[in-house]
Amino acid sequence: MKVQELVDKLGLKVLSGANGLDREIDGCYISDLLSDVMGNAMEGNIWITLQTHKNVMAVASLKEMACIILVKNLVPNDETIEQSNEEDLPILQTSLPTYEIAGKVYNLLNS
Amino acid sequence: MHLEYQVFEADFVNAGAASSSIKKTLKQLNVNPQIVKRVVVALYEAEVNAIAHAYGGMIYADIEADKIIVKVVDKGPGIPDIEWAMQEGNSTASPEVRNMGFGAGMGLPNIRKNVDRLDVQSTVGVGTTVEMEVHF
Numbered sequence: 001m002k003v004q005e006l007v008d009k010l011g012l013k014v015l016s017g018a019n020g021l022d023r024e025i026d027g028c029y030i031s032d033l034l035s036d037v038m039g040n041a042m043e044g045n046i047w048i049t050l051q052t053h054k055n056v057m058a059v060a061s062l063k064e065m066a067c068i069i070l071v072k073n074l075v076p077n078d079e080t081i082e083q084s085n086e087e088d089l090p091i092l093q094t095s096l097p098t099y100e101i102a103g104k105v106y107n108l109l110n111s
Numbered sequence: 112m113h114l115e116y117q118v119f120e121a122d123f124v125n126a127g128a129a130s131s132s133i134k135k136t137l138k139q140l141n142v143n144p145q146i147v148k149r150v151v152v153a154l155y156e157a158e159v160n161a162i163a164h165a166y167g168g169m170i171y172a173d174i175e176a177d178k179i180i181v182k183v184v185d186k187g188p189g190i191p192d193i194e195w196a197m198q199e200g201n202s203t204a205s206p207e208v209r210n211m212g213f214g215a216g217m218g219l220p221n222i223r224k225n226v227d228r229l230d231v232q233s234t235v236g237v238g239t240t241v242e243m244e245v246h247f
Contacts (some may be wrong), residue, residue: 032212033213033215035156058127
């Protein structure tokens with residue numbers, strides 16, 4: 001599944017990195033601890049988090065993740081958006097809390 | 112090939128820049144992607160440690176035909192108890208750093224899991240040197 005399909009099916013808002021919507025998704029990882037993501041996330045994962053600072057992009061980029069979903073309408077800071085656009089790594093936004101969006105992502109990836 | 116990067120205290124905006132640069136170089140050299148992934152995890156953690164815990168320092172990377180050796184040399188304050196610091200969950204990070212999602216005490220254990228050799232030397236008041244080696 002591509003990031004674009006995830007956006008369409010779950011009604012996510014694309015905040016940045018729109019050129020990367022054709023990235024291929026392979027699984028999902030959820031954590032707000034950066035070292036946990038660094039140590040355990042896999043290439044192609046969706047990353048669901050509430051962290052909005054630039055280091056999120058550094059980790060997502062180094063791990064070659066597919067996209068980031070920010071929960072509860074959280075907004076990334078300018079530096080984060082800038083790097084997302086530079087690297088074509090999309091940051092998506094949902095109004096839902098982590099538990100609810102996680103359930104939807106799980107059902108979608110396993111359907 | 113020898114690469115050098117300077118890191119600065121609390122410079123979180125640039126955290127990962129050295130790791131990203133070394134990753135690109137390893138990819139250009141056609142190093143096995145699975146090996147590159149391991150190097151990147153260890154490198155990033157060491158880079159963040161120097162930014163979050165030390166008064167800045169230097170990262171030296173030497174890429175040879177069959178391995179990469181990375182040395183992160185910081186300017187202090189040093190680690191009083193390395194054995195304690197190496198245990199998962201132990202951290203001296205400030206509340207601000209923890210709020211960013213760092214400081215979970217997973218950094219050094221993450222490094223150890225991903226390298227073939229790890230050597231941490233520290234002198235309180237002088238600094239810490241983390242040397243790690245990953246074989247290709």
